[in-house]
Amino acid sequence: MDLVESSKLVRSTTAVDVARILRNRILAGHYAEDQFIRQELIASELGVSRIPVREALAQLEAEGLVVRQKYRGALVPKLSLGEIQEIYEMRGMLEPYLLEAAIPNITREVIDRLRSVVERSRTVRDITEWAGLNMEFHRTLYAQANKPLSVQVLENLLTRADRYLKVQRFLSTGTQEESDAEHQRILDLIEEGNGAGAVDALRQHISWNAEDIRRTIGLDD
Amino acid sequence: MDLVESSKLVRSTTAVDVARILRNRILAGHYAEDQFIRQELIASELGVSRIPVREALAQLEAEGLVVRQKYRGALVPKLSLGEIQEIYEMRGMLEPYLLEAAIPNITREVIDRLRSVVERSRTVRDITEWAGLNMEFHRTLYAQANKPLSVQVLENLLTRADRYLKVQRFLSTGTQEESDAEHQRILDLIEEGNGAGAVDALRQHISWNAEDIRRTIGLDD
């Protein structure tokens, strides 16, 4: 058995591709909250049939990015203050838990990678790109925790939160730099062996973000 | 406009029905862990086409009850000690959080309903039925928290945990009674206004369950 052969990459299914595209569009604010996402339109835009589109919408529904009504269609649910509050409360539990589990496994090399992400993050001005780097930071950090299910749950929460982040950035500026600085500080604390301090800093970081969102966004409910 | 007309219940889609049936089967241990779930077989068994079956499998994949490989099919993933440990660690964070939020909203009437669930739970001997009542207890309790997203996340974890619960019950007996007694104790504490005590008891309850599973099940990884 050949190594190259056994490690050949399997192309993803088109339903997954469609889901990724729609996910990006939704997070970019492409679809209004009260507007149905028409299957036929997506299908013709992407040059596929409606079948993979439907499966993609089903997947996105499971992620909470759309809701579907029988014989009516799928649409992006309204942002709600209650939901984002819950998201931040859960982040406040999950992320410290993951960081604590990750710290013993964080090597010099991981630290360097994280620093490079923060560096790149500083230079970036585009909000979407910044969100991507933000995601990469958390992803590489928590990957060290060896808790794939928890990471999966967290990533779903972060994806949902991205919609709110988008709205927030339009209103409040300068938070980006603060966030990068806080990441930097967490890295510093980890590096100097102060794990508990890093976890505390993270808790603060999340708490501030939550506060920031609450202050910035005015939402019904 | 007629009230009866406006409150008419909308039949769910067949894909959702198929998903529910398959979910129950999986939790009942109907499918071996290494055996592919054939779409055509399910379709003919249920008298539908493969389309809703495929959508159901997509949904179950999102819930973590099956994994799918392109052009190979869907199968129930192996139980792993790591996963069940994560589930219990997350339950240990989420459930106290939800109970705390619920307590101020728990009325006399809710207490009564919960007591009736525990009563029924005592009489039941069938493991599947007991699991259902267990689920109902948690569901009605946490519904008072007004945190739908967190409840959704928790319910997915409980569903996943059900698979392990099944295995556990075959091996250890008597845990059922203990669990009911613990539920009773939590209710008592809530009723006498000792909210913090109830939350602590719940934490203990989950911790014991986790310990029980760890002790009882021998799993690779």
Place this chain on the structure above:
DNA sequence: ATAATGGATATTGGATCCAAAATAATTTGA
């Protein structure tokens, strides 16, 4: 005898077609 190769079979993924339901347009009645 065993491993490799080529083809038959089974199974999934995607496209097209049809049915059911919702929404929009039109007609009709007062």
Place this chain on the structure above:
DNA sequence: TCAAATTATTTTGGATCCAATATCCATTAT
């Protein structure tokens, strides 16, 4: 003129059909 009812159109959900890929089996070569 306006509202209710009726018809037409749109859109989704499901079934059938076709293509792509994996698995199984036989044949062949060493």
